[in-house]
Amino acid sequence: MDDIKRRERMYRSIIGQLLNDGYMAIAKSLTAQVKPLNPCTPSEFLFKAFSAGVDQVEQEKLDQSYYPNSIDSVAPGSGIDLEFESDVQILSPEAMQYETCYVTAHKAPTRTATFSKNGQYIATGSVDTSIKILDVERMLVKSILPSDINAMVENTNQGMADHPVVRTLYDHVDEITSIEFHPTQQILVSGSRDYTVKVFDFTKSSAKRASKTIKEVERVRSLSMHPTGDYLLVGTYHPVIRLYDLETFQCFVSCNPADQHKGPINCLSYNPTGNIYASGSKDGAIKIWDGVSNRCVATYPEAHDGYDVCSAVFSRNGKYLLSSGKDSVARLWSLAAPGRPVLVYTGAELSGKQAHQAQAVFNHTEDYVLFPDEQTVSLCCWSARTAERQRLLSLGHQGPARRIAHSPTTAAFITCSEDFRARFWYKSPVSD
């Protein structure tokens, strides 16, 4: 009730301000729509309240402002937050500036990839049932050295000691559909079409086989690990989202069956604190779940005009959700204002509808949104705050890019494609 009253007052003061500033026509039409109880008088109240509010917000921001030399600041910048002014200076590179640093090939289409939380490792998974773990630093070294030196290093057979592919894991018998790293330990979890979720401990360099297996009864499509690494969400072809306790391997679901999706689960992702997670389904809906009780707290039906939802990721502050669907449009949702997206990133759909799933991701500073376009095999890039389109980056794959994952810490991402290859892209921070 209090909220409604306050809102009423806000609209009254908007009209008052408009009258005060001489925008009679707008004020009149707004009055006609809002229908306030009492007639509004011209006043400067809104401006005063705004000024006071801005001062306070800025003060708050100053208090918790970003110091590069403190321990908590992981990535550069503070990430996307539309509540603060939108003319944040962008220092991170746009997609166009990235360059391929390293290419690794599987024996079949490569369809999934992920970064570890510290940005040190990448894992790629393929239809050929193998998982490769790549060391980011080693890939960079390979690309920085001139090629003749590389040849020399390989000839002298020191190559194996610092080869970028640090592990190759074979334990599945069908396509790998999803991979997740443990946030702190050298543990990798993979889901496959062979109805299993496997846990790999890759501490030892000889690691090949899974240390533990969860047997599912459906093709696994998506995984998300709780930020503590103790729980795992599993999405399968079946609509019920499973939560596994990784210590006991027990399975739990929401206590209300009506919470669940009506179609296969395409994507799952926890927010950075683990109090909320999001799911996207083939039924076209995005659901927001409470991470503690595992109950569905919000549903965005037909989030992508009824098309499959292909990806949903949270911003670092957990305030926003970035989703993409088979309509080739990426949308940014504010959790505070459900119902409609706050920003829509369009343009990728112009080249034609996509047949496969693709993901929209943030770059590491959340200044840009990246989305691979299937028809032109290029990467679309938008400014995250304004949805303004940036230049395209041609991905150089021979087939559609099926997965993109951006590093959480540096300007680097990986794209996986039907042409069996995974390309690692990087933009060196050194200004030249």
Add this chain to the structure above:
Amino acid sequence: DYVPERIRKLESRVKDNEFDVDAWNGLIREAQTHPIEKARKTFERLVTQFPTTGRYWRIYIEQEMKSRNYEKVEKLFQRCLMRVLSIDLWKCYLSYVRETKSGLSSYREKMAQAYDFALEKIGMDIMSYQIWADYVAFLKGVEAVGSYAENQRITAVRRVYQRGCVNPMINIEQLWREYSQYEQGINAIIAKKMLDDRTRDYVNARRVSKELEAMTRSLQRHNPATPPCGSAEEAKQVSLWKKYIEWEKNNPLRSESLTVISKRVMFAYEQCLLCLGHHPVWYEAAQYLSSTSKLMQEKGDTNSSKILSDEASSLYERAISSLMKSNMLIHFAYADFEEGRMKHDKVHTIYQRMLDIKDCDQTLTFIQYMKFTRRAEGIKAARLVFKKAREDTRIRFHVFVAAALMEYYCTKEKQIAFKIFELGLKRFGHEPDYLLSYIDYMAHLNEDNNTRVLFERILTSTSLSSDKSGTIWDKYLEFECNVGDLSSLLKVESRRQDAFKSEYEGKSTCLLIDRYRFLDLYPCPTDILRALGYKESRSSNKPTISMLNPSSASVEAAGGTSIDDAGMKKAGFAIPDISQMIPYKPKLRASKFPSSPWRGIPCSWTSGDTNEEHAPAEIIQPFVKIDDLMDKFADCSLPSEEDWLKQVNSGGGGHTFSVSSGQSNLRFAGVKRSSSRGDSDDESSVNSRSSVPPVHDIYRARQQKRVK
């Protein structure tokens, strides 16, 4: 002056944190687009902020070069070249010499000098191949008329090649190949001997090159030096640098010359200091130099020993005049080092320089200075330092305590120490810590009555505010417990209670505990202590005790720790509450969705408490009646192998099977079971289930054929 909004923001970021590298990079990019006259100010600020970053110097110099301000460039090189051993910067220097001096008549000499100079300084760098190759090319290109000149040229080229081919770096093979060709081109017979003589050294250097490359690979050598921030990335870099230096110390070249080893190690240290200049690596580098110097001394090489020792001194000097300007640790280490070399004048200047720094706490500096003068020049000189310290406003009470104890321990003059304490009392009478030190001193003298008088004086004086007097009261009580009789003990106790009437209201038992406790021993268990409210009364009154006696603090905190530990790991994360959810056992369901006939039988690995009642509505299971199923198995007739293969290979059949749709599927399952039954126990049949093959699996089909 118009300044774009973007730049203003960057400037304000830099103002907030002058080591904000990202913001600086933005400013640099901006400055590069402006003419040098306008940008010079920014560049000057940049190189003052990051004096050891070769890249920044290079950008500045290149900008000046563009406008052909060669005099300015020359000056800039003078400022940075010797201190910043960055390969990029030196390459830039060589190209500058090449560009500007080519018109001069003395070009050849100048250029050769520059190359020699560069190789001397930076030739050890792993990326220095280009400089070596350029030098050789330059020498080869010099015109030589007459056989004498030609011979000279050959000697010069050969000299550079021979130095280069034993110098570990990337691309050393290339240099060796070129050298071989060169020698072959001159005289094939001599060449063989020349090359054979050097092959061993070259192979050795090549091996070290590989190791060096592996060692330095992950080092971020171009990182600007910033103060330690404790990030993981930084910790990694520090450990990598340590590893690299340690590797150099282990003499990878297996050289017998101590000079060569120490030169290489110092080069590694210099490289490290470019990036980690704000870390106390300076001390380690100087320590290495002085220990090498001692080794030299033992070997009887007094001259080199002296040079190294001077180098250590100049390294310290560089540290305290650049990035370590206000670091006490390096100053003290430098002072001790000079003291070891008996250069007392120098030590005095070092301390004086530290003291000249305004706005910083000089307590510790004075204490160390006093200790030094006492050691080196005796107590009289130390007293003079103490006198100076007393006149300084930036000191805290510690100086008085140190001075008094020094008098007591060194000169054994109780009276002087006593006077100093009294002097300090006037200035720091409000500091409980100072008072406690004074009391401790008195108590140790075993002058009970004097100590009592002191207690009374402190507690009755007005300089000590009553909320700070708690520790003094505690101390008094303890003192009386140890030396006094019961009546004086009780008296102090009741006075203390009066002093803190409101806090001790109804807690007289707590006071009793204070009377009996000794070190970390308490007269009753901690549970009772907490029940009495003992913890609160103590922690509010005696914050310092817990520092002096950590074990008692841990007893107090013991109740809370276990909870904290568990909570720590998960701090800040929301944890799923499984009591609000229902256990779930994934099972195969009716063929509502397209499905494969190969779906496994639900496995029984979940615990027994699975609640099927709560299974979501739309996935109601087709419950199988086991007996009926077994009957079906018994009744069904197996198809012949040919039929079955035909079915599989044609591909169409497999898709339409489903659990509920009847006979053919059951038969199908029967085939599979029988094939696995032959060779296995339960365990392996579980495995074979887990690796359910795809539908069109010709390999599997053939295998099954073989089993039959």
